[in-house]
Amino acid sequence: MPTKLEKFSQFKKFNNAFTYLYQDYILDTQPFHLFNQWNVHFFHNNHPIILEIGCGRGEYTVGLASKYPHQNFIGIDYKSNRMWMGAKYALENQLKNVAFIRTKVEFLDKVFAPLEISEIWITFPDPQIQKSREKKRLTHPRFLEHYKKFLKKNGIIHLKTDNDIFFNYTLETLKNLNITPLLYTYNLYQEKDNTELNEVKSIQTYYEKLFSEQGHSIKYCKFQLI
Numbered sequence: 001m002p003t004k005l006e007k008f009s010q011f012k013k014f015n016n017a018f019t020y021l022y023q024d025y026i027l028d029t030q031p032f033h034l035f036n037q038w039n040v041h042f043f044h045n046n047h048p049i050i051l052e053i054g055c056g057r058g059e060y061t062v063g064l065a066s067k068y069p070h071q072n073f074i075g076i077d078y079k080s081n082r083m084w085m086g087a088k089y090a091l092e093n094q095l096k097n098v099a100f101i102r103t104k105v106e107f108l109d110k111v112f113a114p115l116e117i118s119e120i121w122i123t124f125p126d127p128q129i130q131k132s133r134e135k136k137r138l139t140h141p142r143f144l145e146h147y148k149k150f151l152k153k154n155g156i157i158h159l160k161t162d163n164d165i166f167f168n169y170t171l172e173t174l175k176n177l178n179i180t181p182l183l184y185t186y187n188l189y190q191e192k193d194n195t196e197l198n199e200v201k202s203i204q205t206y207y208e209k210l211f212s213e214q215g216h217s218i219k220y221c222k223f224q225l226i
């Protein structure tokens with residue numbers, strides 16, 4: 001297994017892996033070179049692009065990409081040594097519908113143009129449970145506004161988490177914004193007869209596997225920002 005430093009440097013050379021951090025750019029506001037060009041210049045098709053925010057090692061992104069070859073998947077995280085694993089797997093398995101970007105969620109409106117993204121997965125985000133860190137929760141209204149900048153108008157957001165505080169906060173936030181979730185459950189793995197939820201269970205993230213094995217209930221919510 002390569003060291004952390006070796007993973008950093010290999011990630012930079014993978015042709016399915018990119019970095020967009022402000023310090024890499026001369027102008028803070030300069031968009032990423034594939035902004036508005038992902039379909040044409042990277043995926044070479046017009047299939048929908050689905051984003052996983054905070055993808056960690058990228059198992060979920062590559063899992064979805066293997067299962068749905070007619071959709072494109074991009075995992076983002078600021079830790080490239082973690083995404084190294086997913087990017088390497090995608091290269092070795094010739095998954096052409098996958099990319100990884102080392103960036104911060106805060107910069108995504110410079111990486112993707114308006115309407116460029118069809119769906120977003122937020123998988124086991126840091127729950128930021130202290131009240132003082134509420135603004136950092138990835139379903140805080142300021143982030144929901146941020147996602148609107150690049151998500152299609154009827155685009156879907158999926159959330160998976162094990163954390164009750166974070167999940168309840170998300171449902172409350174949606175309620176305050178007059179958004180009714182399309183679907184949600186407090187215990188995904190107890191749901192047996194719902195085809196859609198069976199689909200949601202069919203691929204697990206690294207944390208999902210870990211928390212499920214530890215007996216935590218996994219929560220899931222699907223919503224639109226309209």
Ligand SMILES: C[S@@+](CC[C@H](N)C(=O)[O-])C[C@H]1O[C@@H](n2cnc3c(N)ncnc32)[C@H](O)[C@@H]1O
Nearest residue numbers: 054055056077078079104105123124205206207
């Ligand atoms: C708890 S891990 C979940 C990893 C993966 N989604 C899973 O379920 O196994 C949260 C991930 O979010 C990433 N992350 C946290 N804040 C971020 C931010 N502002 N921008 C990009 N990635 C972030 C972390 O680096 C970490 O890999």
